Amino acid sequence: MRGFGTSGRLRHTRLQAVLAVAAMGAAVALPVVLVSVGGGVYDHEIASIQNAGYQIAVSSAGSHSITGAHADVARFGAVAGVTYVSPVLSIAVTAFNTTGAATAVLAEGVIPGEFEPTLGSTESGLFPSPLPLGDPTDRIHYANGTYSGPATYDVLVSSPFAQAYDVRTGDALALGLTANASSAVRYNVTGTFGVPPSIIGPIGAFAIVLPLSDLQVMTGYANGTGTIVPDAVDTIQIVVTGHVATDPSALESVRAQIQTLVPYYGVSSLGQEAAQLQAADSVLTGFDLALSSVGIAIGLLFLALVLFRRVESDRRAIGIRRAIGLPARSIAAGIVGDGLVLAAGGAAVGLFGGFLLVTFLAHFASSTVQEAAQLAVFDPRMLAELAAAVLALSVVASLAATRSALRLDLSEALR
Amino acid sequence: MRPAAPATIALEGVTRTYGHGADEVPALRGVDLTIAPGEFVSVEGPSGCGKTTLLNLLGLLDAPTTGVLRWGGRPVGDRSDRERTRLRLEGVGFIFQRFYLLPTLTARENVELPMRALGVGRAERARRASGLLGEVGLTRRERAYPHQLSGGEEQRVAVARALANAPGLLLADEPTGELDSGNTQAILDLLVRVRAARSATLVLVTHNPEVAARARRHLGMLDGKIVRDARDA
Ligand SMILES: Nc1ncnc2c1ncn2[C@@H]1O[C@H](COP(=O)(O)OP(=O)(O)OP(=O)(O)O)[C@@H](O)[C@H]1O
Numbered sequence: 033m034r035g036f037g038t039s040g041r042l043r044h045t046r047l048q049a050v051l052a053v054a055a056m057g058a059a060v061a062l063p064v065v066l067v068s069v070g071g072g073v074y075d076h077e078i079a080s081i082q083n084a085g086y087q088i089a090v091s092s093a094g095s096h097s098i099t100g101a102h103a104d105v106a107r108f109g110a111v112a113g114v115t116y117v118s119p120v121l122s123i124a125v126t127a128f129n130t131t132g133a134a135t136a137v138l139a140e141g142v143i144p145g146e147f148e149p150t151l152g153s154t155e156s157g158l159f160p161s162p163l164p165l166g167d168p169t170d171r172i173h174y175a176n177g178t179y180s181g182p183a184t185y186d187v188l189v190s191s192p193f194a195q196a197y198d199v200r201t202g203d204a205l206a207l208g209l210t211a212n213a214s215s216a217v218r219y220n221v222t223g224t225f226g227v228p229p230s231i232i233g234p235i236g237a238f239a240i241v242l243p244l245s246d247l248q249v250m251t252g253y254a255n256g257t258g259t260i261v262p263d264a265v266d267t268i269q270i271v272v273t274g275h276v277a278t279d280p281s282a283l284e285s286v287r288a289q290i291q292t293l294v295p296y297y298g299v300s301s302l303g304q305e306a307a308q309l310q311a312a313d314s315v316l317t318g319f320d321l322a323l324s325s326v327g328i329a330i331g332l333l334f335l336a337l338v339l340f341r342r343v344e345s346d347r348r349a350i351g352i353r354r355a356i357g358l359p360a361r362s363i364a365a366g367i368v369g370d371g372l373v374l375a376a377g378g379a380a381v382g383l384f385g386g387f388l389l390v391t392f393l394a395h396f397a398s399s400t401v402q403e404a405a406q407l408a409v410f411d412p413r414m415l416a417e418l419a420a421a422v423l424a425l426s427v428v429a430s431l432a433a434t435r436s437a438l439r440l441d442l443s444e445a446l447r
Numbered sequence: 448m449r450p451a452a453p454a455t456i457a458l459e460g461v462t463r464t465y466g467h468g469a470d471e472v473p474a475l476r477g478v479d480l481t482i483a484p485g486e487f488v489s490v491e492g493p494s495g496c497g498k499t500t501l502l503n504l505l506g507l508l509d510a511p512t513t514g515v516l517r518w519g520g521r522p523v524g525d526r527s528d529r530e531r532t533r534l535r536l537e538g539v540g541f542i543f544q545r546f547y548l549l550p551t552l553t554a555r556e557n558v559e560l561p562m563r564a565l566g567v568g569r570a571e572r573a574r575r576a577s578g579l580l581g582e583v584g585l586t587r588r589e590r591a592y593p594h595q596l597s598g599g600e601e602q603r604v605a606v607a608r609a610l611a612n613a614p615g616l617l618l619a620d621e622p623t624g625e626l627d628s629g630n631t632q633a634i635l636d637l638l639v640r641v642r643a644a645r646s647a648t649l650v651l652v653t654h655n656p657e658v659a660a661r662a663r664r665h666l667g668m669l670d671g672k673i674v675r676d677a678r679d680a
Pocket residue numbers: 443444447465466472473474492493494495496497498499500501544
């Protein structure tokens with residue numbers, strides 16, 4: 033019956049090895065996915081910031097009139113080195129297409145001539161140039177703090193929006209502040225713009241771009257009736273040129289000058305924002321790794337148990353080796369080696385499994401997860417460090433089993 | 448290979464008790480014994496009288512519960528575990544009552560194992576293992592695993608393994624228990640020859656009077672004590 037006994041135990045041992053490798057694999061796959069996807073998303077956002085056509089952003093949480101926006105353009109534009117100042121006012125509106133279907137969308141009011149230079153290298157390719165918004169300076173309708181001349185009623189729509197609501201260039205699109213179609217105003221769609229593959233990028237967020245003061249037409253405020261459009265978000269994007277664009281300290285000095293003009297607004301340079309994102313990325317990565325270390329600890333505990341069980345069931349063989357006079361270190365090396373083999377198997381399964389999982393998510397997950405997975409970056413150094421750490425820790429995990437093997441009572445083990 | 452010179456082994460009032468409390472088994476109850484280098488000693492006695500326990504102590508696999516065990520005059524208890532392990536590897540060839548071959552190694556690998564631990568090169572190891580397996584008549588079973596061998600074949604592999612490092616002390620626990628008379632003679636002849644060639648000490652436990660008769664000194668054990676110690680003239 034020895035044959036049966038041996039093969040039964042062998043199967044048992046193999047099953048334990050498979051389970052240990054699977055546990056370590058799952059533990060390693062977690063940080064691979066978290067760090068690769070998280071890091072990828074941050075990298076992408078940082079890259080898009082570094083790709084932006086502007087260098088300084090002024091933001092305020094408060095309500096901001098168009099008068100104020102034009103005044104700020106003049107004030108900020110007077111600072112040496114500043115070439116373009118583009119206020120961007122976001123507001124939720126209701127759009128009614130030709131069939132009368134209503135959709136809530138985010139509209140972005142801009143000064144077309146100032147807005148265009150703020151588009152980064154990727155974004156600018158997505159917009160028609162020059163922007164077909166009729167009124168590059170937003171002055172036909174607005175001048176010197178008053179509204180004069182006719183509004184252009186021109187509007188650009190994003191291509192996903194155009195596709196979803198069957199809106200084409202040349203169509204009419206009614207926009208209103210409320211869901212009441214009768215108080216909406218007719219605009220002309222003069223073009224579409226593409227949306228870059230970004231999750232939290234600035235353009236993906238809005239569906240409609242129109243001249244700033246044309247926002248006011250919607251309320252009748254421009255004609256002396258109605259109320260001023262409250263802006264939900266206020267951003268002023270500032271383009272600098274010359275040495276200011278390349279010299280961080282010069283840029284910082286411009287930022288500081290603008291800050292003194294609007295001490296109550298947030299004024300940040302994109303370099304700072306990128307640095308902040310970088311810092312946030314590091315914090316997130318650290319957090320991911322801390323979280324994953326729980327999983328890895330469990331995997332290692334499992335590994336330790338499996339090795340311990342092996343020593344238990346190999347008492348006889350270990351006893352024989354000790355009795356013959358094999359040194360303790362060779363026994364220990366055998367067990368640590370076993371641990372390393374299992375951990376290496378687990379690390380390989382985890383790295384490859386994590387990679388497969390991310391690839392799978394990039395193809396089949398729901399939209400946001402899919403986008404995030406597509407941005408995943410596999411940093412070979414991080415992965416190598418992870419594998420090395422797991423291997424090093426497996427040595428620690430095999431200590432308990434090694435200890436018990438070396439403490440074996442020979443006269444007991446050889447009974 | 449440099450044969451490790453055998454040492455004088457002395458037991459002074461040695462007892463060995465297994466277990467604790469109600470489970471206590473006194474396997475040796477006060478043994479005084481000196482074995483000089485190169486002696487050929489047989490140990491006889493009924494089952495359970497402590498023969499294997501005595502061999503384990505002589506071979507440094509176990510330590511006395513009370514009393515002193517000396518190797519070359521020095522109490523073994525003074526030596527570290529590491530030193531005792533090294534002494535076993537270089538100086539002791541153990542033929543276990545139950546063979547104790549490693550089931551995952553072939554016959555030849557089992558014989559090579561002690562040489563490997565001693566750092567003998569691969570080719571030399573293979574050559575010597577083959578030679579030893581030839582001497583025990585197993586040339587054609589070199590690659591067999593223990594579970595593919597008969598009891599007698601396993602026993603002969605165990606003999607070959609015990610001789611691998613040319614030890615100065617050979618401890619044989621019924622080394623011919625599983626063998627027919629032809630093989631018994633062959634193995635005995637081998638052990639006797641090896642002992643003579645290296646002036647090694649040989650302590651041999653047996654139930655077979657013919658085997659015991661080959662020794663020069665005859666110990667009789669009963670209930671954990673040595674009750675007879677006779678030398679041939
Ligand atoms: N590890 C152990 N734990 C408990 N009792 C043991 C242990 N080893 C041996 N014994 C007991 O000690 C006594 C002596 O055992 P030992 O193996 O030395 O006998 P033996 O003379 O070799 O017997 P046999 O001829 O059957 O091999 C026996 O009663 C045995 O049951």
